[in-house]
Amino acid sequence: MNKKTTWLGWLFASPYLIYTLIFFLFPLLWAVYLAFTNWNIIAPDYEMVGFQNFLEAFFSKSVRAAFLVTYKFMLMFVPIVIAGSLLLALIIHSLPRLKGLFAVGYFLPYLASGVASSIVVNGVLSYNSPLNVFFRKHLGLDIDWLGSPILAPLVIALMMAWKFVGYYALLFLSGLESIPKEIYEAAEMDGAVGWKRFWYVTIPMLHPAFYTVTILAVGLMFGIFTEPYVLTGGGPDYSTHTWQLEIYNQAFERLNAGYGTAIAIINSVVTFVSILVFRKLLEKWGARHGWE
Template identity: 60%
Template sequence: MRAKNNNGMGWLFASPYLLYGLIFFLIPLGWSFYLSITDWNLIAPVFHHVGIDNFIKALKSPGVHAAFFVTFKFMIVFVPMVIASSLIVALVVHGLPRFKGLFLIGFFLPYLASGVVSSFIVKGFLSYNSPVNTFLRGQLGLDINWLGTPLSALLLVAVIIAWKFTGYYALILTSGFESINQEIYEAAAIDGVNGWQRFWRITLPLLYPALFTTLILSIGVTFGIFTEVYQLTGGGPNFGTNTWQMEIYKQAFQNLSAGYASAVALIASVVTFISIFIIRKFLEMWGKRNGWT
């Protein structure tokens, strides 16, 4: 009797998720599969079934090739960058006897910035007549078109996003540092362990869980880059910053190829899912092999 009652209450309280999961997950998921085999253009009432044509077209398209590689380029640049910067912040801040909380809150502030705003600031800061570029031209004879080459544009977007996430990840790493028992360091000091050994043999292994979290989070970020790229480069120059989200947005809402965009989104999802799965496994293996987990 009581169990039956509870069943009802359980499903009642879970019903917001059931409703949401149906309308904003299951139905769109099925719809997406269906759209991907049509040539629908988002507006016209008429469309045709085209089988796997969209997928063939996508696999041959330079935009999709670019998205595939750009994501990994962002990963190679952004992940070490943000891990290094947040590690530096955490290393500097975690042992401070006073104002530690205040510093951490200060470092967290960039997380509040809209990508539109940070893109705009960077664009202004690096505009042709900005103090930085005037200095580079006048003193060093360097005339850099920051958003004009694929590499510098990619680096710039990576820096903007690293700026945003540094304080957040530093917060995670700081709490990782704090979970390390100080007595271990004292014992190691008695045994004559030097600074470098101390970092590799003690700090890193004990920090590994927090480091793992920030690595997974930052890798996840690279698969969802949109705002900064949309704002600064539109995916250019020469597809140099064309992320999956950018490609899908362009195809669906600028070219109005809803069918084709769905096929690209499907490919993007599969690539994202498999990549994150493999990277995760690799990181876990790396941690296990070193005996860190």
Template identity: 60%
Template sequence: MRTRQGRLGWLFASPYLVYAIVFFAIPLVWSIYLSFTDWNLISPTFNFKGFKNYLDAFHSPGVQAAFFVTFKFMAVFVPMVIAFSIVVAMIVHGLPRFKGLFLIGFFLPYLASGVVSSLIVKGVLSYNSPLNEFLRKSLGLDINWLGTPFAALFVVALIIAWKFTGYYALILTSGFESISKEVYEAALIDGVNPWQRFWKITFPLLYPALYTVLILSIGVTFGIFTEVYQLTGGGPNFATNTWQMEIFTRAFSNLQAGYASAVAIIASVVTFVSIFIIRKLLELWGKRNGWT
């Protein structure tokens, strides 16, 4: 019976295992192998180059920019999307009725195409757009939204925050719902004001949901591509050149698939190490607030 149950378990797990092998394991091994070659994506033959691709990548301005740009996006995007998500979650949590309907409305941007939303924003921020015409004529402001390093980075971060706010608010709303009302009633008796109640009670008790949202949002910053590709192409002057943009440019524009594979492996290691360190720091914060 135990053997039969084991076989049945493997049978039910086999679709995912096959999927993981075909679309994750095999491409990973192949990418590692290609990172030591000079394959140009077209030629049927290629030469072994050893660690030259990795050495070139470490000295590449594009790779160095991708490393720092990722953390710049993290510094702008993560606080922004967390703040937006908490506000939306608090609003929905306070509604007496139709919470699910409002959550669906906020969740819809997550389902929107990144290409379409980026093209719309590009039109809104173009030089002759009504917005820029108004800013120039009424306020005397001539802002090059996508041609200024910080403005371009902020615009991309804002688009992604708009897209993910509803998704993260859904998670945080479940966190708000899990907090016992008795805790707030006891705080009210003790004379705790709303500001103290949020920072001393709600915020620490929201840790499981916040932990999930923080890890997810940090992971997003290492995979930004669509918005950057459509709006800035990694510019100006590498100001929005993410890992994915660097890999795409090297592989499909410069036809350096071997080099791009090396960059992809470096990006994977940086992503894993960064998230691991941040996760440990978040767990320490959780332990200080009584979570194990």
């Protein structure tokens, strides 16, 4: 009976295992192999070059820019999206009724195509858009939103925050709904009301939601492609040049598949280490408030 149950379990799991084997494991092993070659994605022949691709990537200006730009995006996007999604969750949580309707409404931007959103933003911020015409005519301001190394990353970070704030708000809303009322009643008896209640009760009790949202937001920063590709192409002066743009440019624009694969592996390692650091920090914060 146990053998029959075991084989039955493997049988039901086999479609997913086969899918993973074909579309994840084989490509991963192939990518690791390609990272040590000079394949140009077209020629049938290529040579093994050892660690040459990795050494070249470590001293590359564009790779270094992608590394720094990712953390620059992170410093802008993560605080904005966490604060915005938490505020939105608190507003929805305080509604007497129709919470689900409002939650779904704010979730809709997450479903919008990144290309479509970028095209809309590009039109809104173009030189002859009503917004810029108003600024030039009435305020005397001629703002090059996507041509400034300071404003361009901020525009992309704000656009992505608008897209994801509704999704992350659902996670915070779920956390708020799960806090027992007895905890608030006990805190009120101890004098924790208003801001003190929010800071010393609500925030610590939302640790699982903070943990999930932060990890998701940090991981997202290492996969940015659509928005900078459509809006800025990585410019100006590498100010919006991300890992995915660098991988795309090397592998598909310059046909350096081996080198592009090496950059992708470096990106994976940097992503893993960064998320691990944030995990440890969040776990320490949670441990101080009783979350083991």
